[in-house]
Amino acid sequence: xxxxxxxxxxxxxxxxxxxxxxxxxxxxxxxxxxxxxxxxxxxxxxxxxxxxxxxxxxxxxxxxxxxxxxxxxxxxxxxxxxxxxxxxxxxxxxxxxxxxxxxxxxxxxxxxxxxxxxxxxxxxxxxxxxxxxxxxxxxxxxxxxxxxxxxxxxxxxxxxxxxxxxxxxxxxxxxxxxx
Amino acid sequence: xxxxxxxxxxxxxxxxxxxxxxxxxxxxxxxxxxxxxxxxxxxxxxxxxxxxxxxxxxxxxxxxxxxxxxxxxxxxxxxxxxxxxxxxxxxxxxxxxxxxxxxxxxxxxxxxxxxxxxxxxxxxxxxxxxxxxxxxxxxxxxxxxxxxxxxxxxxxxxxxxxxxxxxxxxxxxxxxxxxxxxxxxxxxxxxxxxxxxxxxxxxxxxxxxxxxxxxxxxxxxxxxxxxxxxxxxxxxxxxxxxxxxxxxxxxxxxxxxxxxxxxxxxxxxxxxxxxxxxxxxxxxxxxxxxxxxxxxxxxxxxxxxxxxxxxxxxxxxxxxxxxxxxxxxxxxxxxxxxxxxxxxxx
Numbered sequence: 001x002x003x004x005x006x007x008x009x010x011x012x013x014x015x016x017x018x019x020x021x022x023x024x025x026x027x028x029x030x031x032x033x034x035x036x037x038x039x040x041x042x043x044x045x046x047x048x049x050x051x052x053x054x055x056x057x058x059x060x061x062x063x064x065x066x067x068x069x070x071x072x073x074x075x076x077x078x079x080x081x082x083x084x085x086x087x088x089x090x091x092x093x094x095x096x097x098x099x100x101x102x103x104x105x106x107x108x109x110x111x112x113x114x115x116x117x118x119x120x121x122x123x124x125x126x127x128x129x130x131x132x133x134x135x136x137x138x139x140x141x142x143x144x145x146x147x148x149x150x151x152x153x154x155x156x157x158x159x160x161x162x163x164x165x166x167x168x169x170x171x172x173x174x175x176x177x178x179x
Numbered sequence: 180x181x182x183x184x185x186x187x188x189x190x191x192x193x194x195x196x197x198x199x200x201x202x203x204x205x206x207x208x209x210x211x212x213x214x215x216x217x218x219x220x221x222x223x224x225x226x227x228x229x230x231x232x233x234x235x236x237x238x239x240x241x242x243x244x245x246x247x248x249x250x251x252x253x254x255x256x257x258x259x260x261x262x263x264x265x266x267x268x269x270x271x272x273x274x275x276x277x278x279x280x281x282x283x284x285x286x287x288x289x290x291x292x293x294x295x296x297x298x299x300x301x302x303x304x305x306x307x308x309x310x311x312x313x314x315x316x317x318x319x320x321x322x323x324x325x326x327x328x329x330x331x332x333x334x335x336x337x338x339x340x341x342x343x344x345x346x347x348x349x350x351x352x353x354x355x356x357x358x359x360x361x362x363x364x365x366x367x368x369x370x371x372x373x374x375x376x377x378x379x380x381x382x383x384x385x386x387x388x389x390x391x392x393x394x395x396x397x398x399x400x401x402x403x404x405x406x407x408x409x410x411x412x413x414x415x416x417x418x419x420x421x422x423x424x425x426x427x428x429x430x431x432x433x434x435x436x437x438x439x440x441x442x443x444x445x446x447x448x449x450x451x452x453x454x455x456x457x458x459x460x461x462x463x464x465x466x467x468x469x470x471x472x473x474x475x476x477x478x479x480x481x482x483x484x485x486x487x488x489x490x491x492x493x494x495x496x497x498x499x500x501x502x503x504x505x506x507x508x509x510x511x512x513x514x515x516x517x518x519x520x521x522x523x524x525x
Contacts, residue, residue, distance in 0.1 A: 100278040111272045119265030126254040132242070135261060139238055142268035146231035148275040153231060160235040164242065174248030 003043060007106030010036025011092075014117040015085040017130075017137055022072025026133040027064020030057055030165070033114055033137050037144050040107045045152040052155055053140060056162020060136045060169040064129070081124075088116050107148060114141035128173050136165035183404065183523040184225035184330045190411040191221060191323060197416055201501040203423075206312075213247060213314045214323075221327045230335040231271060237297060237328060238264040249315030250308045259305050260320065263297030267332070274339045283344035290339075291351040294332050298325035300355070300385045301362045309374035313419055321381045322415040326388075326407045333392045345395070352393030353469070360386030360476040367483030373425055373490045377418045380443065380483055384410050390473065391458055398461030401525050405454035405516055413442060413450065413509045417491065420501055424492025431493050439502065440488025442509050444480045450512035 013033025020026050034057025042050035074082065096108035118137035125131055143161030146153040195214050202210055220240040224233045241260035245253050270289025276282050292303075298321055299305035305317035313319075333352075340348055363383025367376045384406055391403025417439060445451025455477055462470035494502050512519060 095276075100276040100282065102277040108272070108276065112269065115265050115268045115272070119262060119269075122261045122265070123258060126252065128253050131254055131257055131261075135238065135242055135257070138261065138265055138268065139235060142231065142235055142238065142264065142271075145268050145272040145275075146229065148272055153229065156227075157229070157231050157235060160232060160239070164235065164239050167239075168242050171242065171246050173246040173253040176248070176250055176252045 003040065003106040006036045006039035006043075007096075007109045008036070009033075010040070010110035011089050011113040011117075012036070014114040014137060015089070016073070017133055018081050018085050018117045018121050019078055020071060020073050021075050021078075021127070021130065023064040023067040023069040023129050025064075025071035025073045026129060027061045027067075028071075030064070030133055030136055030169070031061040034058070034060070034140060034165075037110055037114065037140050040110055041144060041147060041158065044104065044107060044147045045158075049147075049152070049155050049158045052158040052162050053143065056158075056165045057136075057140065059162075059166030060133075063169050064133070067129075084120060085117060088120075089113055092116065104148065107144060111141050111145045111148065114138075115145070132168045132171055132173075135168045139164040139168075180226055181331060181334050183334060183400075183525070184327055186404070186519065186523045187326045187330050187407055187411065188222055188225050190408060191327065192218060194411050194415055197501060197504070198419055201416075201420070201497045210314055216243065217319060217323055221324050224324070224331055225327050230332065230339065233328070233331050233335070234264055234267045234271065237267075237324075240324060241297075244319060247315065250311040251306060251315075255306050259296050259299060259303050262303070263293045263295075266293030266296060271339070274344075280341070280343060283341055284347050287336075287340055287344045287348035287351060290332060290336055290348060291355060294329055295355055297328055298385065300382050300389070301359050304382070307375060307378050309372050313422060316378075318378065318381065318415070318418065321378075321385065322410055322418075325385075326411055329388065329392065330407070349393040349395045352389045354393075356386045356389030356391075356393060357472060357476065358386070359383065359389060360473075361479065362386075364476065364479035364483055367487065368479070373486070376483060377414075377421065377487060377490070380487055381410065381414060381418075383480065383483070384414060386476070387454065387458060391454075391461070394458070394461040394465060396461050396464060397525060398457045398464065401516075401520050402454045402457035402461060404519060404523055404525060405450050405457065405512070408512055408519060409445070409449070409451045409454065409509060412512075413505060416501060416505045417443065417487075420494070420498050420505075421487070421491045423498065424494075425490055427492065429492030431491075432489055433493060435494060435499075435502065436488040436491055437485070438488075438506060439491055440485040442506055443487055444484035445477065448513045449506075449509045450516065451509070453513045453516050 016029030038050045038054040092112035118134040122134040139161040143157040146157040245257035274286035296303035366379030387406040442449045
């Protein structure tokens with residue numbers, strides 16, 4: 001029951017990132033996604049790995065919440081993104097629960113949805129905060145994919161993902177300059 | 180660490196040292212900081228014990244490279260390497276799912292597509308601005324980070340995929356390789372801008388690399404390693420050496436330009452020639468019509484390479500010394516490539 005709920009929470013966070021344009025909405029999206037993935041990692045790899053991911057996600061959340069910007073959820077023209085979130089979620093659920101076999105359905109679902117939706121968000125946006133939030137979520141999903149093999153991959157993938165997620169949220173990219 | 184990856188890493192470190200030694204003093208500090216960071220990140224991709232960690236390090240490198248600035252926007256710089264990471268992450272996930280064999284084929288598709296997106300070859304060519312500095316341009320991905328990444332991914336893929344999916348992965352690499360050969364060599368020939376022509380020539384060379392990696396026999400792997408050698412220790416330093424002449428729009432047809440053009444085209448006795456012979460031999464062993472297609476594709480290198488050779492202008496001073504060293508290294512590796520193969524256990 002908890003596992004299924006955590007998978008849904010991870011999808012919800014990725015959907016918030018896909019649907020949000022404001023920094024607060026993006027920050028909450030990362031936070032929600034981190035909670036879902038961390039709970040799944042807690043069950044598969046143990047408390048230390050889950051704590052590492054949770055800290056990385058928490059650090060990634062702070063700049064968005066402190067920015068003072070709005071949520072920017074579902075602005076005009078975001079219908080295709082909403083369809084992507086629902087359609088992508090259903091497709092991922094079909095693959096994770098029906099096509100594939102064995103335990104860890106929720107982790108499979110979370111990895112596919114978070115990696116897919118954050119990758120799509122990176123492709124479709126030009127704003128640095130959106131891109132960096134997408135990178136953070138993608139890093140969390142990629143580290144969770146390391147735990148799909150059954151055996152625990154050790155703390156390193158989670159540590160690197162936490163550094164990328166936490167570090168990229170605070171990054172201020174240089175603007176493009178003329179040659 | 181994979182011996183193949185160590186060897187490619189040593190090549191990259193060598194070309195970085197050459198770039199530092201032969202570059203003008205003014206941009207040297209910038210090159211040292213940016214190139215050193217890139218070299219450390221590339222070494223990390225080769226050194227980490229699992230492919231998951233390599234993919235995460237790649238994501239970190241993509242963010243750092245995009246954030247460092249240039250003439251292209253942050254979004255344009257980040258988009259395709261990040262897409263590559265997303266595809267690779269999904270591919271790794273699919274390779275671990277239990278279920279029908281089709282899932283592993285999806286993993287193979289993701290690995291091939293992710294590799295192409297991260298390196299920046301067709302169908303995921305990174306947007307290119309000819310006016311942008313070499314250390315900020317997509318050349319970093321195609322000639323500096325890409326060779327190590329491809330070596331690590333292709334060799335690690337053998338442990339991830341079943342024999343059936345591995346064959347599909349090889350076939351996809353050959354298909355991508357043929358497309359890149361044609362696209363790159365024709366692009367280097369017909370494009371108006373010479374800097375863009377240089378970029379297309381890298382794409383064409385990557386076509387050979389992908390075909391070599393796709394031929395899952397020793398000759399194919401050896402050919403891929405040699406083409407990587409010609410990219411890193413041939414085409415890249417020659418491209419860097421041509422930047423000054425390109426800025427001054429100097430274009431000459433002296434003997435040195437012809438020699439450089441011949442090396443770039445893979446003429447005997449350069450390393451490119453040995454690589455092409457190995458590739459053709461490997462293709463003949465597997466499926467001879469493939470060798471015919473490869474041979475026809477290799478003929479397309481000549482017009483573009485002669486053009487690129489002329490773009491070096493009239494080399495003098497440090498630039499001339501650097502070009503002589505690069506040509507000599509390539510001829511030496513072409514005449515006696517066995518140490519390269521034995522160092523990589525091939």
